Amino acid sequence: MKDKKRLKKTNNRVVHGKTPEERFKEIYGITIEEWNERQFKAKTGMTPDEWY
Numbered sequence: 001m002k003d004k005k006r007l008k009k010t011n012n013r014v015v016h017g018k019t020p021e022e023r024f025k026e027i028y029g030i031t032i033e034e035w036n037e038r039q040f041k042a043k044t045g046m047t048p049d050e051w052y
Contacts, residue, residue: 017023024032040048 015023015026017026021032024035028035030038037048040051044051
């Protein structure tokens with residue numbers, strides 16, 4: 001019997017990542033940190049490094 005919690009279907013494909021970070025990267029192609037930086041830049045118009 002397969003571990004159904006580990007295998008999640010997303011848009012008709014199976015995600016095999018073991019950690020949330022691996023699953024996120026497999027689905028979206030970027031890391032959570034990169035995604036957070038893009039969201040910050042969209043809100044403020046600058047990168048977190050420029051903010052400091």
